């Protein structure tokens with residue numbers, strides 16, 4: 001058999017041929033559109049067993065090209081059954097990651113161009129568009145001008161960058177805060193640095209602190225309670241910091257959360273900001289989930305005090321119709337930030353960077369390479385406009401109010417934490433906490449195993465709490481009401497079973 005020459009092989013499968021690209025891309029778009037059309041037919045939580053996929057796919061890789069039709073057939077038969085359907089209107093777990101047509105189209109452009117805007121010259125539009133949309137977002141959120149890029153003759157030096165995740169934003173701000181302090185007290189004093197948050201702060205803070213070399217015993221997780229809505233108490237922070245300073249330690253980073261992951265609590269920025277200032281700590285605001293809501297005037301007050309913060313981040317892939325991934329991070333003092341993260345290897349030197357008039361985003365993040373995320377956000381903002389974006393947030397909050405009312409109207413249940421946004425925390429009532437945890441855990445498993453909806457839980461101050469997070473793009477009132485009916489029915493079965501046992 002003749003060995004094909006490389007030229008023959010190239011002719012049989014072209015790798016980036018415009019016509020072929022068009023045909024195959026259309027096929028994939030049709031496939032995804034069909035997926036959305038039938039998304040309600042699937043069990044929301046995937047019912048497969050661990051290892052299911054290895055039993056279905058060939059043991060070894062293909063040697064010869066396969067057709068897109070054949071591959072899509074496998075996606076349909078083997079991949080989709082193993083998906084938990086985050087875009088299902090019956091998805092109420094974690095926090096949603098809401099997709100939209102504009103977000104998807106933006107991602108297509110990002111993937112289509114496939115440029116790497118690591119510095120300005122490597123793709124000027126990628127960098128410049130990012131600075132523009134970051135300023136647009138800052139305007140929508142009414143962030144203080146100190147977080148925006150300086151206009152020609154302004155003296156402040158703020159700005160924003162798009163990361164892939166909050167974890168990354170937290171690590172980068174921790175590094176900047178760490179190096180700022182260590183430049184004064186000497187690197188050997190890293191063992192004295194302390195990080196503060198609450199027991200409701202996202203685990204990203206603990207992980208980030210570990211990554212930047214803070215020992216676990218220098219991580220302060222201050223307790224919260226139901227009585228104060230699970231928010232971080234300024235007096236507790238003040239007392240902890242004063243106590244630690246008396247021991248010769250150095251508080252250097254405080255994380256406040258707007259909309260905690262567990263119960264959606266809001267930490268009081270104004271007071272925490274003053275304390276951070278007093279002790280010279282970097283205040284980071286993690287608004288991963290609820291930041292998006294603050295474009296609406298009725299929610300903006302949650303950001304009051306943000307002017308005291310050194311940085312703020314939010315995940316637009318959660319609640320801003322921007323497909324995964326897109327995390328906005330704004331920093332007030334970009335000089336400190338960039339000096340902590342910059343490198344200057346010979347192979348990247350260029351005249352634009354040398355004259356220091358441009359932004360090189362490689363110095364604003366961990367990795368060197370980066371996606372053209374800003375084009376996705378630009379599409380979302382332009383295709384929907386501020387009006388539609390606000391309406392989107394408000395309609396989710398309205399649905400959460402509907403659900404909250406349903407919970408309150410059923411005396412077997414109670415609302416378990418104040419509802420601030422579109423997350424409703426609730427549980428079955430019971431006399432003892434032990435019994436209540438067990439019953440609610442059973443209820444959660446029973447509800448999720450119906451496949452009709454998916455929700456998750458948290459534990460706050462020792463209490464087991466069910467979370468109903470509304471925000472999937474396709475969710476309508478009928479889905480929320482139907483979900484409640486399923487929850488009520490499963491509760492009825494559970495309570496009847498229990499009564500028979502007693």
Ligand SMILES: *Cc1c(COP(=O)(O)O)cnc(C)c1O
Nearest residue numbers: 165166167202204260261288289
């Ligand atoms: C979701 C969430 C995070 C984690 O975000 P990643 O982008 O996955 O790192 C952090 N903080 C809060 C409050 C969140 O809700």
